[in-house]
Amino acid sequence: MKNKKMKISTRPIALVTGGASPLGSAICRQLADQDMNIAVHYGKSKTKSLVLKEDLQSKGAEVLLVSADLSKPAEAQKLTQKVAAHFGRIDLLVNSASVFEPTPLAGADWAQWQKIINVNSLAPAALAVAALPWLQRNRGVVVNITDIYGEMPILKDHAAYSASKAALIFLTRYLALAFGDQVRVNAVSPGVITFPGHYTSAQQKNLIQKSALKRQGKPEEVAQAVWFLYSNQFVTGQVLRVDGGRFIS
Numbered sequence: 133m134k135n136k137k138m139k140i141s142t143r144p145i146a147l148v149t150g151g152a153s154p155l156g157s158a159i160c161r162q163l164a165d166q167d168m169n170i171a172v173h174y175g176k177s178k179t180k181s182l183v184l185k186e187d188l189q190s191k192g193a194e195v196l197l198v199s200a201d202l203s204k205p206a207e208a209q210k211l212t213q214k215v216a217a218h219f220g221r222i223d224l225l226v227n228s229a230s231v232f233e234p235t236p237l238a239g240a241d242w243a244q245w246q247k248i249i250n251v252n253s254l255a256p257a258a259l260a261v262a263a264l265p266w267l268q269r270n271r272g273v274v275v276n277i278t279d280i281y282g283e284m285p286i287l288k289d290h291a292a293y294s295a296s297k298a299a300l301i302f303l304t305r306y307l308a309l310a311f312g313d314q315v316r317v318n319a320v321s322p323g324v325i326t327f328p329g330h331y332t333s334a335q336q337k338n339l340i341q342k343s344a345l346k347r348q349g350k351p352e353e354v355a356q357a358v359w360f361l362y363s364n365q366f367v368t369g370q371v372l373r374v375d376g377g378r379f380i381s
Contacts, residue, residue: 140220141194144168144270147215147222149202149259150229152177154326155277157184158351159226159358164193166359171196171215171222173229194219202229203250208258212266222266224362227256227300228277232328235292245292252296257303260317267315273362274311276304276319277354278371280379283321301371308369316368318361323375325349344377 146163150156151172157180160170170193174181178199185195196218200211216222231251235244260274267274281287282297301319308317324339325348340348357374361367373379 139218141169143194144223145171145215145219145221146224146226147171147173147212147259147263148226148228149173149211149255150175152180152184153228153230155322155351155354156226156228157187158355159228160184160188161191162352162355162359163224163362164188164191166363167192168224169194169196169219171198171219173198173200173202173211175199175201175229202255203231203247205250205254205258208255209262212259212262216263216266221269222263223270223272225259225263225267225272225274226277226358227259227274229255230277230279232290232293234289236289237291248292249296249299252293253299253303256300257307260303260307264311264315267311271313271365272315274304274307274315274317275358275361276300276317277358278304278319278321280321280323280373280375283379304371305369316361316365318367318369319371320354320357320361321371321373321375321379322354323349323373323378325351325354325374339378342378342381343375344381347376349374349376 146168148160151160152174181197188195198214200207231248278300279297281294282301304319327336354374
């Protein structure tokens with residue numbers, strides 16, 4: 133695996149999937165502010181990724197843009213190999229890429245279910261396993277971005293999404309035990325942070341009012357939680373809810 137000619141970054145390396153999304157880009161910026169170099173994964177958001185790259189470079193980070201279709205788990209290993217070949221190390225894997233689509237039970241589209249499960253839970257597993265040899269070298273960290281609906285089956289017509297996030301929560305705890313003292317594995321479970329484009333203002337307001345803090349969260353607040361889970365070396369197997377008290381409400 134180790135190539136004598138391989139350039140090894142002197143700064144820690146973070147691989148962030150779905151890095152061009154509002155949440156993913158906030159995580160990338162937070163990590164760049166902490167003197168990390170960033171591998172930004174994207175699916176179809178190349179233009180947004182290029183804009184993000186310039187922003188991260190202005191913060192002094194070296195940035196690698198890598199495209200992969202995470203609905204095909206086999207591409208996860210290739211993605212990891214590209215990042216490791218470029219930087220010579222991987223210190224943090226943030227599984228932020230996600231598919232959020234309604235899946236009504238009536239007339240279920242099982243191909244759509246499979247895509248959601250592949251991206252939201254199977255790809256994070258494949259990425260973590262593929263990155264493990266690199267993460268072990270510096271006692272690296274995996275942070276999965278889950279969702280409070282992975283713990284509460286109350287999101288109408290989103291059975292596949294909720295089930296995929298529930299699987300990711302279980303995977304977080306399972307891998308934390310499997311990887312032991314070599315690689316820590318945690319998750320951040322956001323509440324109301326961003327809204328799908330089809331949500332009306334009334335729907336948005338209704339969700340916000342259901343949380344204890346009665347406000348919408350910011351992507352930067354989730355990014356801060358990711359940094360905490362990376363930097364605190366005595367936390368593993370945990371799911372940190374950043375939801376404004378939505379879960380307890």
